[in-house]
Amino acid sequence: MIGGIKNFKGVLVFSLLTLASINLxxxxxxxxxxxxxxxxxxxxxxxxxxxxxxxLAKRYEAATGVKVNFELYAPxxxxxxxxxxxxxxxxxxxxxxxxGEKRDFSSFIKAGHILDLTSYMNENDQAWRNxxxxxxxxxxxxxxxNSYGINTGTYGVPIDIMTIQMLYNKDLxxxxxxDPEKPPVTFQEFIDIGxxxxxxxxxxxxxxxxxxxxxxxxxxxxxxxxxxxxKVLATIRGEVSYTDPDWxxxxxxxxxxxxxxxLSDGLISMVNKTAEQLFANGKAVFxxxxxWCVNVYKGMNPNLNYASMLPPKVSDKYPMAIxxxxxxxxxxxxxxxxxxxAVKFLKWFSARDQQTYLSEKTNNLSANKECVxxxxxxxxQFAKSMDFATHPNIWGVSEFPAVIEALDKGIQTIILGExxxxxxxxxxxxxxxxxxxxxxxx
Amino acid sequence: xxxxxxxxNYCFVLPAITIFTVFYIIPFFWVFQLGxxxxxxxxxxxxxxxxxxxxxxxxxxxxxWQSMGNAGWVTLIALTFQNALAFLLAMACDRExxxxxxxxxxxxIPPVLSEIVVGMVWGxxxxxxxxxxxxxxxxxxxxxxxxxxxxxxxxxxxxTTVAIVHCWKGFGWGFLIFLAGLxxxxxxxxxxxxxxxxxxxxxxxxxxxxxxxPVIVLVAILTVLGTMQAFALIIGLxxxxxxxxxxxxxxxxxxxxxxxxxxxxxxxxxITFGVVLVMISFIQYRFxxxxxxx
Numbered sequence: 228m229i230g231g232i233k234n235f236k237g238v239l240v241f242s243l244l245t246l247a248s249i250n251l252x253x254x255x256x257x258x259x260x261x262x263x264x265x266x267x268x269x270x271x272x273x274x275x276x277x278x279x280x281x282x283l284a285k286r287y288e289a290a291t292g293v294k295v296n297f298e299l300y301a302p303x304x305x306x307x308x309x310x311x312x313x314x315x316x317x318x319x320x321x322x323x324x325x326x327g328e329k330r331d332f333s334s335f336i337k338a339g340h341i342l343d344l345t346s347y348m349n350e351n352d353q354a355w356r357n358x359x360x361x362x363x364x365x366x367x368x369x370x371x372x373n374s375y376g377i378n379t380g381t382y383g384v385p386i387d388i389m390t391i392q393m394l395y396n397k398d399l400x401x402x403x404x405x406d407p408e409k410p411p412v413t414f415q416e417f418i419d420i421g422x423x424x425x426x427x428x429x430x431x432x433x434x435x436x437x438x439x440x441x442x443x444x445x446x447x448x449x450x451x452x453x454x455x456x457x458k459v460l461a462t463i464r465g466e467v468s469y470t471d472p473d474w475x476x477x478x479x480x481x482x483x484x485x486x487x488x489x490l491s492d493g494l495i496s497m498v499n500k501t502a503e504q505l506f507a508n509g510k511a512v513f514x515x516x517x518x519w520c521v522n523v524y525k526g527m528n529p530n531l532n533y534a535s536m537l538p539p540k541v542s543d544k545y546p547m548a549i550x551x552x553x554x555x556x557x558x559x560x561x562x563x564x565x566x567x568x569a570v571k572f573l574k575w576f577s578a579r580d581q582q583t584y585l586s587e588k589t590n591n592l593s594a595n596k597e598c599v600x601x602x603x604x605x606x607x608q609f610a611k612s613m614d615f616a617t618h619p620n621i622w623g624v625s626e627f628p629a630v631i632e633a634l635d636k637g638i639q640t641i642i643l644g645e646x647x648x649x650x651x652x653x654x655x656x657x658x659x660x661x662x663x664x665x666x667x668x669x
Numbered sequence: 670x671x672x673x674x675x676x677x678n679y680c681f682v683l684p685a686i687t688i689f690t691v692f693y694i695i696p697f698f699w700v701f702q703l704g705x706x707x708x709x710x711x712x713x714x715x716x717x718x719x720x721x722x723x724x725x726x727x728x729x730x731x732x733x734w735q736s737m738g739n740a741g742w743v744t745l746i747a748l749t750f751q752n753a754l755a756f757l758l759a760m761a762c763d764r765e766x767x768x769x770x771x772x773x774x775x776x777x778i779p780p781v782l783s784e785i786v787v788g789m790v791w792g793x794x795x796x797x798x799x800x801x802x803x804x805x806x807x808x809x810x811x812x813x814x815x816x817x818x819x820x821x822x823x824x825x826x827x828x829t830t831v832a833i834v835h836c837w838k839g840f841g842w843g844f845l846i847f848l849a850g851l852x853x854x855x856x857x858x859x860x861x862x863x864x865x866x867x868x869x870x871x872x873x874x875x876x877x878x879x880x881x882x883p884v885i886v887l888v889a890i891l892t893v894l895g896t897m898q899a900f901a902l903i904i905g906l907x908x909x910x911x912x913x914x915x916x917x918x919x920x921x922x923x924x925x926x927x928x929x930x931x932x933x934x935x936x937x938x939x940i941t942f943g944v945v946l947v948m949i950s951f952i953q954y955r956f957x958x959x960x961x962x963x
Contacts, residue, residue, distance in 0.1 A: 315711070327930070331711065334712045338712050338713050340711075430798060437907065437911075438908070439909065493796065495822070495911060496821055496827070496907045496909070497908060498908040505798070628929035628930065636732075636910070636913055639912035643824055643911075645912070661729070
């Protein structure tokens with residue numbers, strides 16, 4: 228009897244201890260945002276820049292005594308999920324970046340996670356604001372007429388700028404009997420090169436079209452060129468149908484590219500890393516990639532002889548547009564205990580000396596316009612194309628994700644030869660109508 | 670006293686119940702609850718939409734059902750080809766043969782490899798553009814150039830190629846379980862059957878198969894659950910959904926969460942998928958029970 232009671236007590240104590248340990252385990256993790264002395268935590272996903280970031284952190288600590296911890300979380304998908312999870316748990320670091328669309332950015336602001344930097348930018352006669360390329364800053368701003376319901380202001384600090392455009396291999400151009408200093412300017416010239424590529428064992432254009440968003444990027448470039456910005460935005464607002472002849476023409480370009488042989492085999496199952504390897508190894512004549520590729524190609528093949536070019540235009544009616552703007556930006560945690568320190572650090576970090584160092588070490592285009600003089604030739608070609616740059620995040624309206632997916636997948640099926648541009652246009656419009664109805668019913 | 674005994678018994682299982690509740694039951698209901706909302710995963714406010722997400726999945730989302738069909742096809746190949754291979758190899762290793770322990774180790778290597786690594790390695794072996802194109806070179810080498818093909822880039826062959834690589838990776842699990850099952854069958858039964866004049870086929874039909882039914886059902890359920898949820902292998906091999914031809918439910922759930930920022934919808938997809946898997950497992954279980962009685 229006594230033994231039974233003792234046994235019962237033992238079991239009870241064991242159970243309670245187990246429960247307590249579970250509870251304690253759940254409560255023990257402290258937010259990394261809590262300041263421990265003077266230290267700032269920064270989360271990012273930029274694998275290629277970690278070493279340079281750490282060096283800059285050392286310099287900042289030496290100058291100010293404030294320790295900066297750059298915490299790398301890669302790949303970008305994993306980083307994106309980590310930031311979202313941290314936001315849900317109110318556990319974000321002092322400084323972080325957001326990967327995603329303007330809609331996601333606005334949600335972070337609405338949820339009170341991001342500090343409005345407008346007043347800091349405007350101090351001393353807008354001294355901080357004036358060091359940036361306006362297009363780089365635009366991606367971090369919300370204007371008066373934004374459709375996201377965000378107060379007008381600047382909510383992020385651009386670190387670098389990027390453009391996504393085409394690249395061609397000069398040596399392979401020579402091999403094909405083409406002038407390496409004269410890339411194709413018109414779509415017809417581009418298609419004609421496809422016929423020459425078909426006769427060789429070379430691959431045409433490579434890109435990460437297995438990840439679909441880059442398809443969306445090129446489709447939008449041509450949509451701007453064929454129908455102009457206003458009509459593209461009208462389509463997003465639901466005022467123009469995707470079955471409009473201009474959109475069918477855009478979709479038809481992918482059919483023409485496929486038929487001509489200017490696209491690489493297996494393009495739609497290609498991840499961008501594979502595409503970069505093929506281009507860097509001289510197996511592909513063209514690539515469609517962002518300015519970050521300069522650093523990637525340098526690492527893969529320092530002797531690669533290439534140049535950038537705008538996507539060959541279809542029409543002279545409207546200018547060709549390419550996606551560009553801020554490549555990566557940092558935001559300050561509005562709930563962080565080191566807000567002021569974080570802002571001070573970002574001011575120092577975005578200044579000319581630090582950005583020049585970063586640009587030289589990582590071959591990225593700095594968002595600080597005072598650093599342009601110190602970049603390589605190919606990078607300067609990318610930088611010059613900023614005049615043609617646009618980005619969905621500055622349009623003020625966003626297309627429904629389901630419509631973007633239908634368009635991108637539809638283009639994949641056109642490249643596979645399964646559907647016609649007209650079929651895809653009809654399907655995309657069907658999804659658009661459904662999404663508009665859903666929005667109305669909300 | 671009886672109450673005390675009962676309480677004592679409950680205390681023994683309390684830690685297990687607590688862990689199960691905290692890590693399984695509560696998250697399940699939480700995910701179901703999120704499935705009733707329109708939520709982007711960031712905003713503190715969620716809009717209650719009732720069963721609208723579930724309705725959309727069931728009645729409107731063609732890509733979801735296409736992904737279910739694709740997963741079903743891969744599962745069918747795994748259930749037949751993969752498990753038949755595993756069963757045959759287990760029977761071979763169950764007999765007295767040279768180096769059987771070596772084979773056991775070899776067969777179990779693929780399952781312990783990372784899915785993404787297997788995907789990338791096989792992608793390199795198969796891919797004719799970015800890979801070594803080894804399969805096609807072999808086909809050409811043995812005088813079958815007409816069969817050389819862009820296996821992973823052709824929508825007609827991509828999913829089946831994925832399924833075959835999945836079988837290569839997965840057969841080791843089945844092999845191990847089948848082997849363990851075969852070794853529990855008393856050898857005396859075979860000896861008695863041989864004395865009675867039963868040939869190998871009759872022994873297989875009359876002893877091995879009936880006694881292996883519970884193991885076969887277990888392997889079948891594990892195969893269905895494992896294959897339906899496979900996705901990393903597809904990313905490694907094909908890079909994505911190939912215009913929907915290689916999309917599977919988990920990739921669709923990820924697309925809803927990551928691409929569209931529809932966390933609520935993704936949760937509803939997760940619940941729908943879970944219910945389908947439970948139903949399939951239940952049907953298999955019922956069939957096995959029926960088979961046992963017969």
